[in-house]
Amino acid sequence: MKLSDFGYELPPERIAAQPARPRDSARLLHVAGELRDWRVRDLPGLLRRGDLLVVNDTRVIPAQLSAYRGAARIGITLDRRRDDGSWRVLLRNARRVKAGDVLVIDPQFSAEVLEVLEGGAAFLRFVADDFYAALARSGALALPPYIARPEGITAQDKADYQTMFAANEGAVAAPTAGLHFTEALAEALAAAGVEIVRVTLHVGAGTFLPVRVEELAEHRMHAERGFVSPEAAAKINAVRAAGGRIVPVGTTALRVIESAAGDDGLVQPFDGETDIFILPGYRFKVADLLFTNFHLPHSTLLMLVSAFAGVERIRAAYAHAIAAGYRFYSYGDACLLEKA
Known part of the structure; x- marks a missing residue:
């Protein structure tokens, strides 16, 4: 077909x-x-x-995150959690990201790059006292692209x-x-x-x-x-x-x-x-x-x-x-x- x-x-x-x-x-x-x-x-x-x-x-979950590798801003969209606790993610603006890099999301929330995959994907291990609390603090809802929110995601959404x-x-x-x-x-x-x-x-x-x-x-x-x-x-x-x-x-x-x-x-x-x-x-x-x-x-x-x-x-x-x-x-x- x-x-x-x-x-x-x-x-x-x-x-x-x-x-x-x-x-x-x-x-x-x-x-x-x-x-x-x-x-x-x-x-x-x-x-x-x-x-x-x-x-x-x-x-x-609020699956969209912004992180920094040095001065470079990296976009992260969570995809799925693996059995070992790491996550498969999609990265944006990440051409120079390599295994071993640390992406800083906020002072108490970061991610180590375990492996860079094809198509902008990667495996990350997140470091936070409470992962879901850190997501709630620093993450954003990933609404579908056809739902326009030029002013950002609302509390109602x-x-x-x-x-x-x-x-x-x-x-x-x-x-x-x-x-x-x-x-x-x-x-x-x-x-x-x-x-x-x-x-x-x-x-x-x-x-x-x-x-x-x-x-x-x-x-x-x-x-x-x-x-x-x-x-x-x-x-x-x-x-x-x-x-x-x-x-x-x-x-x-x-x-x-x-x-x-x-x-x-x-x-x-x-x-x-x-x-x-x-x-x-x-x-x-x-x-x-x-x-x-x-x-x-x-x-x-x-x-x-x-x-x-x-x-x-x-x-x-x-x-x-x-x-x-x-x-x-x-x-x-x-x-x-x-x-x-």
Whole structure:
């Protein structure tokens, strides 16, 4: 398949700069045999008693840092934490950086360069009394580039760009489908007999990088760290065995449970990195429906939803959403996809 197969034209005014308020008032496009317009708060009526929502409980960290190597200012974007406590990062203005250099972020927060990789990446070991406290002090939120904040990230963004499920620190970007959920919606889902289980996928900096090859077989996905607890795996398997449907909230939740599943569709406990790249033709092992946002043209996420719901159905759904004034991307509206 080719990159050009996954393009579409989006009027700039369709890119959401702010989320809907309240969050569950966002619009929801149900994509099945036909297209139907709803609100996110209508989700309980679109699901069945016994269905299971799988949510990503990663918590977004302030992943952008500025450091100095002597007089040179170096930009750092955290990507993912390694088992030894070091981090894979992306560096900017770092042509002369080499292993052994120390990058000073503030008087109590620095990083030693362990290894310089290709493409501006590196492994760093951070030095701080409390790493996450140091991040909160010196880091900045890494909003997607299409959300313009010329005056800088606002306090409102720090609240808006975090889901109600956020618990495990480590994501560079939010699992944005989860941004639509509220306590009221969770209560309505429970009353309708729809349960929620939590998994974790720490969204990495690679989510912001474009696909740079036309032949998609040549693309290499960035790796991200994921976790599925034994309890979560058992719950997913039990619901499937009882005839309930598995509904990932977002492509991140879908990717981690598909990574944790065997060919028999049974989900196993998972603690590791996944670079699963889902294209049309992929056989889904676990997910039955998918609740997700509207994704960028030429993105791996648009390829994933096209694999799930069907290429032509997604093209029709996106054309409908644009014509009907839906809002797109991280702060935009949502869709509920039935599997093709």
